[in-house]
Amino acid sequence: MFKSFQKVSDLLLAFLILIVLGFKIANWFLDFEPAVNLVINTTMFILIGISFIITGFSWKTKWKKLLFYVSGVLLISHSLFPEGTILDIAMIFAIVGPIILLKFGKDPIPESN
Secondary structure, three states, X not given: OHHHHHHHHHHHHHHHHHHHHHHHHHHHHHOOOHHHHHHHHHHHHHHHHHHHHHHHOOOOOHXXXXXXXXXXXXXXXXXXXXXXXXXXXXXXXXHHHHHXXXXXXXXXXXXXX
């Protein structure tokens, strides 16, 4: 049951992220209004946060799961709350932390089969 949910969620997230990427590229050429650009950026960070939370389920060690969960929640909260210096710094670590873990971690990256 969980494997099928993960496959469907992975496909749905990939599709939605491709749509957002298309809008980000279209923004370069069409120069959308600032309000539209804000919606695109908010959607992008929410989708990245959701993907981090879903990826957290595939790790076996608790601290890696916690890192992905906290990073996902920080990315989503950054999109929904007003900007602040502390939240901006936390968001940078929320994006970079899991990427560094995936790149330099000793454990193999879990597969979502």
